Each structure stands twice: as C-alpha cells, then as structure tokens.
Amino acid sequence: MLQSKLFTKTRREAPQDEVSKNAELLIRAGFIHKDMAGVYSYLPLGLRVIEKIKTIIREEMNALGGEEVSLAALQNKDLWEKTGRWDDTVVDNWFKTKFKSDSETALAITHEEPITNLMRDHVRSFRDLPAYVYQFQTKFRNEVRAKSGIMRGREFLMKDLYSFSRSVEEHDAFYEKSKKAYLNIFKRVGLSDKTFITFATGGIFSKYSHEFQTVCDAGEDIIYISKEKGIAINKEILDDENAAKDALTEIGVTRESLVEAKAVEVGNIFALGTKFSEPLGLTFTDEAGDAKPVVMGCYGIGIPRLMGTIVEVMADEKGLVWPKEVTPFDVHVIILSQKDPQVCSYAEDLVSSLERSGNSVLVDDRDLRPGEKFADSDLIGIPKRIIISEKTLQSGQIEVKDRATGEVSFMNEGQL
RNA sequence: CGGGGCGUGGUGUAACGGCUAACAUUCCUGUUUUGGGAACAGGCGACUCCGGGUUCGAAUCCCGGCGCCCCGACCA
Numbered sequence: 001m002l003q004s005k006l007f008t009k010t011r012r013e014a015p016q017d018e019v020s021k022n023a024e025l026l027i028r029a030g031f032i033h034k035d036m037a038g039v040y041s042y043l044p045l046g047l048r049v050i051e052k053i054k055t056i057i058r059e060e061m062n063a064l065g066g067e068e069v070s071l072a073a074l075q076n077k078d079l080w081e082k083t084g085r086w087d088d089t090v091v092d093n094w095f096k097t098k099f100k101s102d103s104e105t106a107l108a109i110t111h112e113e114p115i116t117n118l119m120r121d122h123v124r125s126f127r128d129l130p131a132y133v134y135q136f137q138t139k140f141r142n143e144v145r146a147k148s149g150i151m152r153g154r155e156f157l158m159k160d161l162y163s164f165s166r167s168v169e170e171h172d173a174f175y176e177k178s179k180k181a182y183l184n185i186f187k188r189v190g191l192s193d194k195t196f197i198t199f200a201t202g203g204i205f206s207k208y209s210h211e212f213q214t215v216c217d218a219g220e221d222i223i224y225i226s227k228e229k230g231i232a233i234n235k236e237i238l239d240d241e242n243a244a245k246d247a248l249t250e251i252g253v254t255r256e257s258l259v260e261a262k263a264v265e266v267g268n269i270f271a272l273g274t275k276f277s278e279p280l281g282l283t284f285t286d287e288a289g290d291a292k293p294v295v296m297g298c299y300g301i302g303i304p305r306l307m308g309t310i311v312e313v314m315a316d317e318k319g320l321v322w323p324k325e326v327t328p329f330d331v332h333v334i335i336l337s338q339k340d341p342q343v344c345s346y347a348e349d350l351v352s353s354l355e356r357s358g359n360s361v362l363v364d365d366r367d368l369r370p371g372e373k374f375a376d377s378d379l380i381g382i383p384k385r386i387i388i389s390e391k392t393l394q395s396g397q398i399e400v401k402d403r404a405t406g407e408v409s410f411m412n413e414g415q416l
Numbered sequence: 417c418g419g420g421g422c423g424u425g426g427u428g429u430a431a432c433g434g435c436u437a438a439c440a441u442u443c444c445u446g447u448u449u450u451g452g453g454a455a456c457a458g459g460c461g462a463c464u465c466c467g468g469g470u471u472c473g474a475a476u477c478c479c480g481g482c483g484c485c486c487c488g489a490c491c492a
Contacts, residue, residue: 013428017484110492371452
C-alpha cells in the first residue's frame with residue numbers, strides 16, 4: 001500500500017481531550033477517530049490491527065471446535081424478561097429504544113439470551129452436544145463513564161464464545177481447554193509475559209471465574225500475582241476474608257508471597273451452569289430419554305481493549321510499537337530520494353518481492369523530507385523499516401531498522 | 417451518580433471587561449532543500465460549544481443547557 005494513497009494523516013499533537021496513551025497515539029497515528037466519549041471509529045490502519053487480532057482469535061476458537069456465527073444487535077425483550085435481565089434495576093447499562101409500533105427493544109449488552117434461545121432450534125439430543133458457538137459482535141453498554149481511550153468504550157467489538165455441554169464434567173474439560181487457547185491468544189499478540197490467569201469471583205454455578213489480566217498501569221483492576229505459580233488473584237477475592245483463604249489454599253500460595261499490580265482484564269471465562277438454559281428452556285434428551293438443561297459457559301475478549309492494552313504495554317516515547325502478529329503492515333519501506341528514478345524502480349522491485357514472499361508492505365512514497373518520514377514511521381510503529389535511498393542503492397545492501405529495539409542491520413536481498 | 421477540571425481556526429495554545437481575536441503547527445502557492453518533523457516569502461482558515469442575562473462594550477462576568485477529560489462509585 002502506498003502511503004501517499006492513505007487518506008489518513010498523522011499529527012504532531014494529540015487532541016487535548018485525550019489523556020490515555022492508547023487513544024493519544026492511535027489518534028495521532030491515524031488509526032482511530034473519536035466520535036463521542038467512549039465511541040471510536042476505526043480507520044484503515046486501525047482496522048488492519050483489529051482484523052489481525054480477530055484472525056488470531058478466530059484460529060484459536062476454531063481449534064477449540066468453535067463455530068462462528070453473527071447474532072443480531074437488536075434484542076428481543078421477551079427473552080431478557082425470562083432471565084430477569086431486562087429490568088433496569090438488574091442491568092443498568094442498557095441502550096433501550098422502541099420500534100415504530102411502540103414496543104421496546106435494545107442494543108445488545110451481551111448475547112447469552114439470544115444464543116441460548118437460538119440453540120433451542122438446533123439442540124434436541126445428547127448427540128447434538130457439545131457445541132461451541134462464537135462470534136465477533138459489537139456490544140453496546142451505556143457506561144456511566146467511558147474512560148481510558150479505546151479500553152472502555154460504550155460500543156465495542158467483542159469475541160464471545162458460548163459452550164453448550166451435556167454435563168458439568170464435559171463443561172469443565174472444555175473450560176480447561178479454553179484457558180490454554182486464551183493463553184495462546186495472549187502469547188500470539190505479544191502479551192504473554194505480562195498476562196496472568198486470574199481467579200475472580202464466580203457466580204451461582206462456580207466458585208470462581210477466570211480473568212486474563214495483563215499487567216499495565218492503565219489498568220482498572222488490582223491483582224495479586226504469584227510469580228512462582230504464574231497465577232494471580234483478583235483483589236475482589238482477597239477483600240473477602242473467607243474467599244481469600246479458600247483461594248490461597250486452592251492455589252497453594254501464601255498471601256505474603258503475592259505481588260500487587262495494576263492490570264487490564266483482557267479476557268474472561270465464566271461457567272454459567274444452567275442459569276440461562278433453564279429459564280429459556282434449552283434442554284436435550286439424554287441417553288436414558290430424560291430431558292436435561294444444557295450446561296453452559298461463556299468466554300469473552302474485548303477486541304479494542306486488547307488492542308489498547310498492546311499499545312499501552314509496547315509503545316514508547318516515539319509512538320506505537322506493534323508486535324509482528326498484529327501489526328497493520330509487516331514492513332515499512334521508506335523511499336528517501338523519491339525523485340530519483342533508479343531509486344524508485346529499485347524500491348518497486350523490492351516491494352513486489354517482499355509482497356510475493358507474503359509480507360504486507362506500507363511504502364512511504366510521499367515527497368517529504370527524511371526527518372518527517374522517520375518521525376511518522378516511528379509513530380505508526382511497523383516492526384521492520386527498510387530505508388531505500390541513493391546511499392543504500394550504491395552500497396547494494398538493504399538497511400533494516402527494528403522499531404522496537406532501534407537496531408539497524410544491513411543485509412542483501414537473499415538474507416532478507 | 418458524587419467530586420474536580422475544561423470548552424477559542426483542522427490541531428495545540430494566547431488574549432486586563434475595550435482596536436480587525438494573537439501565536440505555533442497543519443493546509444495552499446512559489447523559491448530552495450533531501451538520512452531525523454529544514455529555510456524564506458506569500459496566502460486560506462474562527463458567528464470564541466449553544467441559549468439567555470449584566471454592560472456603552474463580553475472569548476472574558478452571571479444563569480441555564482450541551483459536550484469533553486480526570487478521581488471515586490459502578491462494570492453479566
């Protein structure tokens with residue numbers, strides 16, 4: 001992609017109404033646009049990152065046996081009344097609205113009710129289970145206060161998977177598998193050394209839920225990490241004396257050995273039991289011919305929040321720094337003497353050869369001074385930068401600079 | 417929802433109740449320049465968030481609204 005064709009511009013300064021590092025940098029670099037508090041639009045560069053993240057998650061969900069769907073955003077009130085969650089005193093962050101007929105609807109805050117209802121059409125027998133269904137869908141939450149840039153929006157894309165199992169045992173086995181898949185995801189997006197499985201409060205059907213918390217100053221949660229076990233406990237558990245005792249025993253650590261840290265909840269998995277299947281009537285017939293409620297679980301990842309966390313953790317004073325798995329482009333080729341036809345044709349050849357070998361390339365072909373191009377390149381944060389000028393052309397070497405480390409190396413095309 | 421801060425060209429800032437709302441940057445024209453946001457010259461761009469009020473006179477003071485940020489509470 002030619003940078004001269006990219007409609008987005010970089011800017012030197014962040015708007016004064018953004019304080020969070022992720023939003024400041026993403027806006028300055030032209031990845032996102034803010035529409036309202038907690039509402040952001042994604043521009044070409046930002047969308048590419050979102051799509052990369054989705055691809056990683058999709059691969060991991062498919063590997064778990066997940067089947068992708070896309071559920072509606074508009075919600076059927078009747079369904080939510082059956083579970084009691086339509087009531088504003090139960091769930092206070094709905095965006096409710098009405099049809100022309102004056103009957104009520106709302107934008108989905110989550111999708112347990114509609115997915116459970118949907119599965120009733122398809123699950124009859126024990127032979128139909130287990131089933132694992134997921135989607136990437138926008139959630140709408142009327143938060144009293146949006147904050148932290150893209151990390152806590154009122155409208156945000158979420159990957160939510162729902163598991164449908166025949167028994168608690170079958171559910172538990174999948175739940176454990178999902179933990180591994182989640183850890184894989186966070187490893188692949190470059191956050192593994194800072195992300196911990198964290199014990200959090202559960203619900204009626206389980207003692208704990210599990211969060212995936214990434215250590216980061218921009219986080220809203222406080223977690224206590226056991227370095228030797230590689231596991232953390234959310235402060236909300238430790239605040240309750242009995243729960244704290246249980247959790248510490250279960251993990252096998254002492255309170256004193258834990259290290260406090262601020263962290264971002266980048267993922268959450270939750271046993272739902274029959275909380276939704278019972279009121280909504282999702283049952284199956286088992287081997288003995290008896291009707292039983294399906295045992296469910298849900299597994300969420302907020303995509304923009306994950307993207308924001310990557311920015312917060314990796315960025316430096318010069319700008320964004322993308323891990324190679326989520327970068328909008330693999331290589332940033334910067335042409336310095338863009339008026340020199342020899343340099344240009346050399347660049348063209350190099351770019352097409354890079355693309356042929358599977359790299360996505362952003363080419364800075366703009367007629368600007370070098371300093372400005374370097375500054376923009378630092379801001380955008382593509383991991384590898386190749387500089388092409390008369391100088392490199394003469395030397396016959398390709399100059400590659402690593403965005404994260406700043407290391408410069410020279411190589412020939414074969415090595416590249 | 418409680419508390420605090422703020423709203424001025426696209427962006428970042430300035431302006432005692434008083435001249436044509438200033439400066440930087442972006443953008444446009446031209447000359448020049450090309451390995452870390454160059455220089456010079458010229459130019460475009462604002463109903464100072466909205467609505468009232470006080471005043472001879474309001475970006476500035478007062479009232480109301482809307483919006484934004486931060487702290488807290490909240491966050492299946």
